[in-house]
Amino acid sequence: RNSRIIDRKIKSTDSSRCILKLLLSFCGNVMCLKSSFLSFYSFTQKYPPVKFLSEKDRKRILITGGAGFVGSHLTDKLMMDGHEVTVVDNFFTGRKRNVEHWIGHENFELINHDVVEPLYIEVDQIYHLASPASPPNYMYNPIKTLKTNTIGTLNMLGLAKRVGARLLLASTSEVYGDPEMHPQNEDYWGHVNPIGPRACYDEGKRVAETMCYAYMKQEGVEVRVARIFNTFGSRMHMNDGRVVSNFILQALQGEPLTVYGSGSQTRAFQYVSDLVNGLVSLMNSNISSPVNLGNPEEHTILEFAQLIKSLVGNRSHIQFLPEAQDDPQRRRPDIRKAKMLLGWEPVVPLEEGLNKTIQYFSRELEHQANNQYIPKPKAARMKKGRPRHN
Ligand SMILES: NC(=O)c1ccc[n+]([C@@H]2O[C@H](COP(=O)([O-])OP(=O)(O)OC[C@H]3O[C@@H](n4cnc5c(N)ncnc54)[C@H](O)[C@@H]3O)[C@@H](O)[C@H]2O)c1
Numbered sequence: 001r002n003s004r005i006i007d008r009k010i011k012s013t014d015s016s017r018c019i020l021k022l023l024l025s026f027c028g029n030v031m032c033l034k035s036s037f038l039s040f041y042s043f044t045q046k047y048p049p050v051k052f053l054s055e056k057d058r059k060r061i062l063i064t065g066g067a068g069f070v071g072s073h074l075t076d077k078l079m080m081d082g083h084e085v086t087v088v089d090n091f092f093t094g095r096k097r098n099v100e101h102w103i104g105h106e107n108f109e110l111i112n113h114d115v116v117e118p119l120y121i122e123v124d125q126i127y128h129l130a131s132p133a134s135p136p137n138y139m140y141n142p143i144k145t146l147k148t149n150t151i152g153t154l155n156m157l158g159l160a161k162r163v164g165a166r167l168l169l170a171s172t173s174e175v176y177g178d179p180e181m182h183p184q185n186e187d188y189w190g191h192v193n194p195i196g197p198r199a200c201y202d203e204g205k206r207v208a209e210t211m212c213y214a215y216m217k218q219e220g221v222e223v224r225v226a227r228i229f230n231t232f233g234s235r236m237h238m239n240d241g242r243v244v245s246n247f248i249l250q251a252l253q254g255e256p257l258t259v260y261g262s263g264s265q266t267r268a269f270q271y272v273s274d275l276v277n278g279l280v281s282l283m284n285s286n287i288s289s290p291v292n293l294g295n296p297e298e299h300t301i302l303e304f305a306q307l308i309k310s311l312v313g314n315r316s317h318i319q320f321l322p323e324a325q326d327d328p329q330r331r332r333p334d335i336r337k338a339k340m341l342l343g344w345e346p347v348v349p350l351e352e353g354l355n356k357t358i359q360y361f362s363r364e365l366e367h368q369a370n371n372q373y374i375p376k377p378k379a380a381r382m383k384k385g386r387p388r389h390n
Pocket residue numbers: 064065066067068069070071088089090091092093094095113114115116128129130131132133134137148152170171172173227228229230231232
């Protein structure tokens with residue numbers, strides 16, 4: 001009887017061991033699942049690779065307008081170089097999506113703030129890009145464009161003075177207005193209509209430059225001024241009526257590519273990564289006078305249309321519309337100063353940049369189609385009642 005009892009005990013101990021083992025293996029599996037889930041989660045949370053910089057080399061950098069087209073690419077570069085980046089944007093034309101891949105990173109901060117209001121933070125460098133840049137955007141609310149470029153720039157210069165930061169102003173080739181001199185070098189004073197529809201932007205940027213040099217002379221603030229020429233690339237606004245975005249949209253949607261006049265007018269476009277490299281090297285240089293950043297390689301509008309049509313590879317045809325009388329015939333930067341003093345020049349070939357932009361636009365079209373919104377290319381911008389190429 002005793003041996004039977006011992007047998008039963010042994011069996012019951014065996015079965016408890018079994019249950020215990022089962023429980024343990026179940027827990028093990030749960031732990032395994034949990035750790036796989038965690039590693040999957042951290043995998044999905046992965047950020048682009050970031051260099052490690054020592055405390056001495058790591059800078060605290062503010063980018064106003066950092067959620068916009070150029071600003072978000074600049075954010076990528078400075079983050080990947082290992083700096084601490086604070087983006088300030090009021091999301092007028094910028095989008096969180098442009099910088100979402102950095103959200104949560106220990107070196108990154110995004111602040112929803114309008115530069116027309118003062119800002120108090122501690123930084124070493126300020127890239128001041130906040131301003132609508134395309135004509136439909138800056139003409140939408142000219143008073144706000146003026147405030148952003150004047151009061152906004154004063155606020156950022158005030159901040160630079162307070163914390164001893166260096167400020168780089170994203171100025172524009174539009175300070176040269178409708179130029180009487182080709183190509184335009186930095187000594188040209190420009191030909192701007194102070195009361196025309198573009199004046200809110202052109203004159204706003206001219207005053208912003210004036211403010212930079214007043215703060216430099218009177219308060220000793222270190223300033224850098226980049227006069228940026230036409231730039232294109234991913235994250236640019238799809239329907240802002242500019243020639244590159246219009247042609248790409250038209251070609252992707254199988255619509256005719258609209259060329260005003262014979263298409264013999266020339267334009268020069270730089271790819272956004274070239275501009276970003278130029279901005280960073282200007283910021284870190286000792287050149288305080290204005291520097292042109294643009295691609296001097298000129299192409300006719302017709303060449304652009306044909307190239308984009310062939311890169312997209314569909315059957316859209318080119319449609320010629322009546323010539324615009326005051327469409328500038330040539331626009332081209334003189335970049336000898338940037339070459340000589342910064343050792344900078346654009347390196348991305350037009351076709352390569354266009355291919356990347358076309359890929360981005362088609363992904364965006366898909367994304368927007370899924371959200372029931374199909375952007376239409378805008379008619380070329382009107383000037384004196386006539387359309388023209390931007
Ligand atoms: N893209 C070009 O071809 C070009 C050419 C010449 C100069 N620029 C200059 O470069 C800068 C960036 O241009 P972009 O093409 O990236 O334009 P963008 O419109 O994509 O970016 C501008 C950013 O500034 C933000 N912004 C506007 N007003 C603001 C305010 N009051 N407070 C805070 N944020 C504000 C917008 O929301 C946006 O994110 C601009 O200053 C523009 O004048 C651009």
